[in-house]
Amino acid sequence: MASALSLSPLPYLFLLFIALSSPTSASASAGRIFNASAAQKVSLGLYYESLCPYSANFIVNYIAKIFQNGLFSIIDLNLVPFGNAKIGPSSTIDCQHGPSECLLNTVEACAINIWPDLNEHFTFIYCIESLVLEYNYPQWIKCFEKLGMDPKPIADCYNSGYGKELELRYAAETNTLQPPHEYVPWVVVNGRPLYQDYENFVRYVCEAYNGTTLPEACSDSYLNAMAKEKEASAALKVSYKEEKPRSALKTKMLPSIMRQMHMLFSL
Numbered sequence: 001m002a003s004a005l006s007l008s009p010l011p012y013l014f015l016l017f018i019a020l021s022s023p024t025s026a027s028a029s030a031g032r033i034f035n036a037s038a039a040q041k042v043s044l045g046l047y048y049e050s051l052c053p054y055s056a057n058f059i060v061n062y063i064a065k066i067f068q069n070g071l072f073s074i075i076d077l078n079l080v081p082f083g084n085a086k087i088g089p090s091s092t093i094d095c096q097h098g099p100s101e102c103l104l105n106t107v108e109a110c111a112i113n114i115w116p117d118l119n120e121h122f123t124f125i126y127c128i129e130s131l132v133l134e135y136n137y138p139q140w141i142k143c144f145e146k147l148g149m150d151p152k153p154i155a156d157c158y159n160s161g162y163g164k165e166l167e168l169r170y171a172a173e174t175n176t177l178q179p180p181h182e183y184v185p186w187v188v189v190n191g192r193p194l195y196q197d198y199e200n201f202v203r204y205v206c207e208a209y210n211g212t213t214l215p216e217a218c219s220d221s222y223l224n225a226m227a228k229e230k231e232a233s234a235a236l237k238v239s240y241k242e243e244k245p246r247s248a249l250k251t252k253m254l255p256s257i258m259r260q261m262h263m264l265f266s267l
Contacts, residue, residue, distance in 0.1 A: 044187070047184060051132055108125050
């Protein structure tokens with residue numbers, strides 16, 4: 001894996017709350033905001049794993065922008081937190097970045113299930129993935145307090161084994177992708193994988209949208225600016241299936257993340 005990753009200085013979490021809390025605020029932040037019909041919406045799938053730094057970077061610094069530029073109004077976003085994990089005997093799950101990642105994959109799967117509203121579960125996942133970028137993910141449990149969310153439903157989902165059931169469903173969805181996924185983040189627009197051009201997903205979404213009114217994100221000026229930004233950071237940003245993760249990510253914080261697991265058990 002290559003290149004250093006940075007957390008965007010823009011307050012996207014705040015923008016997320018503003019953009020989805022009221023139509024007036026959304027219009028002010030995104031220019032031309034509207035709600036496309038379900039039939040018109042473009043399917044955007046993100047297959048990722050919680051401790052992959054490139055997945056975290058894509059969520060925090062790319063996907064989060066859809067709530068600022070109006071793209072969220074024309075897409076149906078599907079987050080699938082399983083990634084390059086493998087299913088072993090007796091349905092055991094082996095995650096690329098170790099037990100810490102398995103824990104957080106399951107926590108994020110539970111969040112998607114418990115809070116199906118995109119505003120709620122994405123905000124929670126954003127909080128966790130921001131901590132991943134800061135190498136501070138053992139503090140993920142503080143996201144509940146920060147966002148004013150009740151941790152008990154997540155604890156119940158995890159402790160009951162339902163979270164693992166959700167992960168096995170995500171495993172089946174990931175492992176039946178055609179063509180098969182090769183790495184994470186794996187981004188799919190209307191069933192079409194974007195491969196290593198995934199950071200350019202906005203252009204693909206705009207091309208796939210068949211509605212008549214386009215959001216700000218589909219304007220030529222916005223797309224050209226995005227293209228220049230991508231050219232400036234051309235380094236490969238993916239984690240392959242068989243790639244060994246950075247040892248620091250996999251083992252350095254394991255004792256701390258395990259303590260977080262016990263805290264979750266005690267809720």
